[in-house]
Amino acid sequence: MSTQTLSIEELANLLHLEAQRGIIDQDALLQMVSAGVLPKFINDIRGALRLSIERVEGGLEVTKHITALAEESVREIY
Numbered sequence: 269m270s271t272q273t274l275s276i277e278e279l280a281n282l283l284h285l286e287a288q289r290g291i292i293d294q295d296a297l298l299q300m301v302s303a304g305v306l307p308k309f310i311n312d313i314r315g316a317l318r319l320s321i322e323r324v325e326g327g328l329e330v331t332k333h334i335t336a337l338a339e340e341s342v343r344e345i346y
Contacts, residue, residue, distance in 0.1 A: 271331040279321070279328050283310075291338050292318060312337045 287294030
């Protein structure tokens with residue numbers, strides 16, 4: 269598990285990367301954001317908690333939670 273404070277642009281880049289790797293469902297997330305909702309918790313496509321997001325002074329505190337799917341996709345890429 270790792271935590272960083274990110275800008276909205278940095279969060280968008282992270283979400284894009286997670287979607288490209290097949291870890292999160294980009295379409296479902298875009299529907300929520302389009303409706304004006306920034307979720308506090310984002311699950312991977314298998315249902316395990318992948319990201320938790322909290323608004324803090326200076327940006328968004330994003331915690332990446334390790335999931336089996338994330339570890340599998342890293343091995344596939346490398």
